[in-house]
Amino acid sequence: MNNPKRLYELLLDYCSSNARVDSLTIGMVWTLCRNSNHGIGLAMSPGIATRTLPWSGELGGKAITDVAAWILEWEPYKATVAMAAINSCINSRPLPASLALENGHEFPNLAVFDYFLPQLQDKNVVVIGRYPGIERYQQQMRLTILERQMQDGDLPDAASEFLLPQADWVFITASAITNKTFPRLAELSAHAKTVLMGPTTPWLPQLHEFGVDYLAGVEVIDDADLQQTVAQGGGVRIFGRALRYRIAELTPLNSMAWLKQQIADCAAERVRLKTEMDAWYAAGNSKRFPDYALLEQVGNRLSCLDGSYKPLWDSHGSAYTLN
Numbered sequence: 416m417n418n419p420k421r422l423y424e425l426l427l428d429y430c431s432s433n434a435r436v437d438s439l440t441i442g443m444v445w446t447l448c449r450n451s452n453h454g455i456g457l458a459m460s461p462g463i464a465t466r467t468l469p470w471s472g473e474l475g476g477k478a479i480t481d482v483a484a485w486i487l488e489w490e491p492y493k494a495t496v497a498m499a500a501i502n503s504c505i506n507s508r509p510l511p512a513s514l515a516l517e518n519g520h521e522f523p524n525l526a527v528f529d530y531f532l533p534q535l536q537d538k539n540v541v542v543i544g545r546y547p548g549i550e551r552y553q554q555q556m557r558l559t560i561l562e563r564q565m566q567d568g569d570l571p572d573a574a575s576e577f578l579l580p581q582a583d584w585v586f587i588t589a590s591a592i593t594n595k596t597f598p599r600l601a602e603l604s605a606h607a608k609t610v611l612m613g614p615t616t617p618w619l620p621q622l623h624e625f626g627v628d629y630l631a632g633v634e635v636i637d638d639a640d641l642q643q644t645v646a647q648g649g650g651v652r653i654f655g656r657a658l659r660y661r662i663a664e665l666t667p668l669n670s671m672a673w674l675k676q677q678i679a680d681c682a683a684e685r686v687r688l689k690t691e692m693d694a695w696y697a698a699g700n701s702k703r704f705p706d707y708a709l710l711e712q713v714g715n716r717l718s719c720l721d722g723s724y725k726p727l728w729d730s731h732g733s734a735y736t737l738n
Contacts, residue, residue, distance in 0.1 A: 419598035431712030456502025461491035544588030579603035589615035
């Protein structure tokens with residue numbers, strides 16, 4: 416099994432940024448973070464009642480990297496805010512080559528299941544997290560839903576230990592990253608086709624290392640509508656006008672191409688920062704270059720990307736060259 420901490424280290428590496436929190440909305444269903452670099456990130460809200468949060472009103476203008484560090488916390492609201500902040504950084508960068516799913520049907524929140532439906536016929540399918548309307552597929556597959564806040568027909572979290580190893584397909588809500596159950600769920604799903612899905616999904620090519628076959632994340636198509644809907648307690652209403660799903664298949668060759676582009680972009684950012692630093696000191700400034708910490712973060716991210724790319728190249732480089 417992968418080191419369970421590795422995913423969270425990757426998320427923090429990807430959050431190398433000098434951005435600050437521009438606005439933060441903790442809605443009933445979704446938490447939305449907008450950063451000063453115009454990135455927007457979502458995470459599913461905890462759904463746990465609380466009378467107060469001790470840091471309310473203090474996060475505006477705070478460094479995104481400081482908020483992102485809360486992803487290691489067990490307190491659910493802190494971890495959720497961190498996940499939204501991290502996604503705001505990741506979404507500031509280009510999305511991978513992926514297929515956009517159309518929203519023009521009755522249940523746009525179920526577009527991912529509609530897309531995979533031909534492959535799910537009569538299969539043993541386990542879905543982590545309840546998606547409104549999902550019961551419509553009961554007659555087309557052997558469908559089991561695992562949910563912490565159970566409804567009729569759902570099974571509890573503990574059933575994952577028994578059911579996931581026998582599943583043909585597993586759909587994992589990306590909020591499992593926030594609540595720290597993802598590493599174990601991914602391990603149990605090793606023999607299944609695995610889809611990590613939902614607005615919380617981070618666009619990370621390295622998720623293939625955890626056995627994820629597909630990312631089903633989202634693309635913001637109307638940020639004003641998204642902000643308003645989240646603030647007004649919207650759940651599935653964010654789909655349709657504000658968001659649409661995109662599907663990225665994490666084959667080795669696709670992941671290599673995606674990582675190669677990220678390496679090139681990260682290297683260019685590092686060169687730009689080094690050029691700015693040289694100019695800063697050449698101008699006679701004796702104080703430390705203002706973006707020195709960012710330069711170090713970008714260097715660490717580049718090293719991380721190289722470390723992820725090399726094993727893929729060693730295993731699949733010849734096939735990648737032919738393509």
